[in-house]
Amino acid sequence: xxxxxxxxxxxxxxxxxxxxxxLDTIEREREREIxxxxxxxxxxxxxxxxxxxxxxxxxxxxxQLEKATVNRLVAAGEAGNLKDLSDxxxxxxxxxxxxxxxxxxxxxxxxxxxxxxxxxxxxxxFIVRLCPSxxxxxxxxxxxxxxxxxxxxxxxxALKSTVSGLVATVKQIGHPETITAIAKAAAxxxxxxxxxxxxxxxxxxxxxxxxxxxxxxxxNPKNIRDKIYVILKQNGKHMHxxxxxxxxxNSDFKRKDVTVxxxxxxxIKDKRFVLIGRGIYALKEWGYEKGTVADIxxxxxxxxxQPLHRDEIVKQVLKNRYVKETTILxxxxxxxxxxxxAKATYDLAEAE
Numbered sequence: 001x002x003x004x005x006x007x008x009x010x011x012x013x014x015x016x017x018x019x020x021x022x023l024d025t026i027e028r029e030r031e032r033e034i035x036x037x038x039x040x041x042x043x044x045x046x047x048x049x050x051x052x053x054x055x056x057x058x059x060x061x062x063x064q065l066e067k068a069t070v071n072r073l074v075a076a077g078e079a080g081n082l083k084d085l086s087d088x089x090x091x092x093x094x095x096x097x098x099x100x101x102x103x104x105x106x107x108x109x110x111x112x113x114x115x116x117x118x119x120x121x122x123x124x125x126f127i128v129r130l131c132p133s134x135x136x137x138x139x140x141x142x143x144x145x146x147x148x149x150x151x152x153x154x155x156x157x158a159l160k161s162t163v164s165g166l167v168a169t170v171k172q173i174g175h176p177e178t179i180t181a182i183a184k185a186a187a188x189x190x191x192x193x194x195x196x197x198x199x200x201x202x203x204x205x206x207x208x209x210x211x212x213x214x215x216x217x218x219x220n221p222k223n224i225r226d227k228i229y230v231i232l233k234q235n236g237k238h239m240h241x242x243x244x245x246x247x248x249x250n251s252d253f254k255r256k257d258v259t260v261x262x263x264x265x266x267x268i269k270d271k272r273f274v275l276i277g278r279g280i281y282a283l284k285e286w287g288y289e290k291g292t293v294a295d296i297x298x299x300x301x302x303x304x305x306q307p308l309h310r311d312e313i314v315k316q317v318l319k320n321r322y323v324k325e326t327t328i329l330x331x332x333x334x335x336x337x338x339x340x341x342a343k344a345t346y347d348l349a350e351a352e
Contacts, residue, residue: 015123040122077130089131100196101152176212238282277322307347
């Protein structure tokens with residue numbers, strides 16, 4: 001964790017002033033405006049086309065001016081000619097180091113600037129871009145906007161390559177795992193670093209200490225049915241629908257404002273869940289089959305292919321249904337598809 005002096009510096013950072021001081025070093029107003037608009041330093045980020053239309057120049061010219069101006073700012077930062085940049089760089093670097101050597105810009109903004117504001121995130125990303133000892137990670141379809149320390153990674157390409165390797169390892173494992181197990185499989189000795197890299201990838205997420213692909217319901221449940229599945233999977237045994245609803249309310253899910261009735265409705269609709277008792281559900285993958293108690297009795301007798309004593313029938317049915325023994329006996333004695341062939345011994349009625 002960052003020390004008290006770091007926290008003090010972080011709380012005193014005025015991103016608006018820092019950014020203004022940096023922009024003031026740019027001689028031409030047009031270049032200042034291009035940088036401010038492209039990085040979203042005061043408003044939303046704008047495209048090359050939007051800025052070009054506003055300034056009356058081509059998209060390519062905007063790109064050229066942006067690149068040249070940012071390169072000059074980077075050089076000024078390396079030469080120590082940007083006011084207060086070195087002090088801010090130290091604060092950011094310590095925050096990144098505490099997170100394992102890399103961190104998403106959104107996380108760093110909360111830690112360093114004590115804010116979740118999108119504009120503040122853009123300002124911090126801009127500052128990171130100019131810090132000599134920091135790597136700026138651009139956002140794309142695979143990665144979140146992030147920053148890393150150069151003592152952990154040589155450059156952005158190397159970092160992204162390592163993260164991609166971690167994703168490949170998770171895919172190979174094929175199921176949610178702890179970051180410890182994933183790091184070991186990926187031959188990464190620093191668990192904190194593995195966590196940092198996993199956080200940067202848009203393909204990975206975690207829930208209850210388990211990491212996996214974002215498309216896996218067990219770590220990224222997107223609807224009520226997925227959340228029910230996660231709760232049952234974690235519990236490891238059958239649950240009443242009201243218990244499932246309560247467990248969701250007490251979970252770490254992002255959205256957990258669900259009603260008991262909504263839970264019950266989804267349990268009925270989804271084939272992954274099997275009703276095994278009065279309001280009690282289990283996962284089909286645990287070996288349960290849909291059907292009434294009579295259906296289960298019939299299946300038991302079919303598989304046996306011979307008459308069975310009622311105690312054996314009860315024993316087998318209770319493996320699939322969470323019901324009272326009397327319920328099973330009433331079905332056995334009262335349903336026409338079963339017949340008694342000897343004392344307390346039953347068979348299917350159609351069996352000869």
